[in-house]
Amino acid sequence: MRVSPMEKTSDILNFTRALRVGVFEFTWRAQEDARLPRFKGSTVRGALGWAFKRVVCIRPDGQCERCVVQQSCHYPYVFETSPPAEAPAFRGQRYAPHPYVLEPPLEEKEHYAAGEPVTFSLLLFGRAVTALPYVILAVDWAGRAGIGRGRARFALETVRQREADGRTSVIYDGLSKRFLWERNELRLDAFIQARRLQFRDHVGNRVRLRFQTPTRVRVGGDLQDTLPFDLLVRSVLRRLWQLMLVHGDETPTLDHRPLIERARAVPTLHQALTWRDWERYSHRQRTKMRLGGFIGEVEYELGESAWADFLPLLIAGELLHVGTGTTFGLGKYELKASGL
Numbered sequence: 406m407r408v409s410p411m412e413k414t415s416d417i418l419n420f421t422r423a424l425r426v427g428v429f430e431f432t433w434r435a436q437e438d439a440r441l442p443r444f445k446g447s448t449v450r451g452a453l454g455w456a457f458k459r460v461v462c463i464r465p466d467g468q469c470e471r472c473v474v475q476q477s478c479h480y481p482y483v484f485e486t487s488p489p490a491e492a493p494a495f496r497g498q499r500y501a502p503h504p505y506v507l508e509p510p511l512e513e514k515e516h517y518a519a520g521e522p523v524t525f526s527l528l529l530f531g532r533a534v535t536a537l538p539y540v541i542l543a544v545d546w547a548g549r550a551g552i553g554r555g556r557a558r559f560a561l562e563t564v565r566q567r568e569a570d571g572r573t574s575v576i577y578d579g580l581s582k583r584f585l586w587e588r589n590e591l592r593l594d595a596f597i598q599a600r601r602l603q604f605r606d607h608v609g610n611r612v613r614l615r616f617q618t619p620t621r622v623r624v625g626g627d628l629q630d631t632l633p634f635d636l637l638v639r640s641v642l643r644r645l646w647q648l649m650l651v652h653g654d655e656t657p658t659l660d661h662r663p664l665i666e667r668a669r670a671v672p673t674l675h676q677a678l679t680w681r682d683w684e685r686y687s688h689r690q691r692t693k694m695r696l697g698g699f700i701g702e703v704e705y706e707l708g709e710s711a712w713a714d715f716l717p718l719l720i721a722g723e724l725l726h727v728g729t730g731t732t733f734g735l736g737k738y739e740l741k742a743s744g745l
Contacts, residue, residue, distance in 0.1 A: 417659070424592060430565040431527065432524045433552075433562065456543040457484065479533075506527070506724075507525065508527070534588075538584065548561050566586065609742075615741065618735050619683060632676070632699070634668050638665055639668075671706065671711060679701050
């Protein structure tokens with residue numbers, strides 16, 4: 406008898422209860438004709454980081470390392486996240502995973518006429534959820550300062566919060582400048598549970614992932630252009646574990662070895678991945694950087710019980726993205742099942 410993914414308690418669900426998550430949708434409206442790049446992740450991320458520091462920084466020179474409130478300031482925690490001193494897994498690394506994921510518009514249009522909207526999402530994790538008021542101020546400031554080629558101005562029209570079940574509500578109205586957010590402590594496991602409900606009536610054991618933004622997964626430092634199931638599972642587990650270690654309210658234990666071992670037996674049925682390059686300008690390194698990754702679809706066949714075991718992890722990857730460059734919007738995929 407088939408085990409329903411809704412009937413089985415998952416170790417992943419227990420593991421993810423310690424990570425706070427907020428999902429917020431921002432809508433700018435162009436105040437004049439604007440030109441934006443086809444992939445807007447770097448542009449939005451750069452404008453937001455620049456504005457956020459100006460919103461929260463108390464030092465005229467902007468030097469975080471000399472600041473007396475560095476440990477409690479939102480900027481270094483969100484944008485220059487330091488590895489926890491007690492975590493040997495990050496030894497030798499300058500930065501740890503940042504507590505946010507940017508989801509830029511998937512549309513590739515470059516010209517926006519005055520009056521047209523631009524919508525993007527931010528997922529905030531851990532303590533970064535409490536920084537939402539400053540994030541909203543920064544998005545508003547960045548839009549008014551100008552975005553993209555020619556620094557066209559955008560007005561922040563609305564901010565919406567997405568609940569675990571997909572419903573959204575306005576928490577900031579740009580016209581009245583009213584902030585309507587009632588802080589609630591949503592957890593990653595609530596999003597996973599709600600998404601699992603959408604797969605109750607699926608047919609068969611096939612699962613398909615559609616990668617919507619370039620995805621950069623490395624093995625031994627080398628970028629991969631294929632994605633066997635065990636590599637996908639290891640990549641999502643690594644990302645989840647690192648986020649929990651740095652931004653979780655606690656670090657619960659998870660024996661990942663059985664999942665990885667079982668993942669090796671899952672066959673790839675179909676793969677249609679292509680490489681997509683894009684460029685961004687690094688102000689830190691003062692040079693253009695070419696960052697590429699694969700997009701497209703890959704389909705796997707899970708066994709009877711493997712569907713219930715792996716579904717929560719695959720849903721977590723939908724939210725957290727996979728691979729590197731997630732703060733620019735890379736590594737976004739959508740999960741599909743046969744019969745849906």
